[in-house]
Amino acid sequence: MMLDERKIKILQAIIQSYITNAEPIGSRTISKKFDLGVSSATIRNEMSDLEELGYLVQPHTSAGRIPSDKGYRLYVNRLLESNDLGFILRHDLKNRLINEIGEIDQLIYNAARILSKVTNYTSLAIAPQIKKSQLKHIQLIPIDDSKILVVIVTDSGIVKNTVLRTEHSISSDHLNIINNFLNIKLKGLNIGEIGAEVLDQLIKEIYDYKNSILDILPTIVYALDDIEGIEVFADGVNKIFNFPEYNDVEKARDFISFIENKPFIIDMMLSGEHNDIEISIGNENAYDEIKNCSVITATYSVNGKTIGKIGVIGPTRMDYSNVISVVRSLSLDLNEIIKNYFIK
Structure with missing residues (x-):
């Protein structure tokens, strides 16, 4: 029929x-x-x-x-008919993001908070994944004879700082040589590619400074491993109680338990095809806890490379037109802000 x-x-x-x-x-x-x-x-x-x-x-x-x-x-x-947010609302959303710019993780958290407030649904966001980013710059800054501040900057605007201790005192001249060498050799590599094999090759190439680089390099690699964890932000979780579908306490508890399960959220958010807008409805979702929900997400990227996701989750009885418009608008704003404020 x-x-x-x-x-x-x-x-x-x-x-x-x-x-x-x-x-x-x-x-x-x-x-x-x-x-x-x-x-x-x-x-x-x-x-x-x-x-x-x-x-x-x-x-x-x-x-x-x-x-x-x-x-x-x-x-x-x-x-579905496209819902035009209007110039004033689009401008307001972007201004809210720009006015609260700090570190890039804070920007993504603010975007999630704004998204939940505007749509009245629970929002979710995945912060930029550092191991999918390329190393842009390393700066080694001496603190004292046994401590060095390592500043790691990626092409997606992520900046990470770590203090390492060295067994041997390293002169400023040697530190500058090693700093320049590392930037020449490591710039442009994906963070996930910098491991033991790269470490061994670097030691061979800068053998004259073997002791110094043996002090520094392993700590840098370990520091990169330490910051691999994917950050997940959620806002407006309790807004699920605003919907009559979730007057059932068990149903609401299952929903909240799912949102609090970081591995589930990461799997759900990252398992899609990374299209402009992705919509998963009811039984299309892999997890039983959200078979009565719809999930609408959008990616944000740097130089065409997806580095994170943002979206909302709520009942299948969702205001799709409005949510899609807001999610798309915020993802585009994130792309522009990251490019203009974090990528130098």
């Missing part, structure tokens, strides 16, 4: 009504609220067909229906 224009209009009306009211919709309600030019009886027959096709489900014995995951998927793919 094909979906003709009338069925599509009825399905769209049901989805829009359910997103707003969270109540199963009957044919009489659709007939009164939407000018579809057909009788209540005709709408009822069409709703029955839509249910048979899997686009609607009847949660109770009443005549009311609600959209299925398949219905939402059709709505998102074919029926």
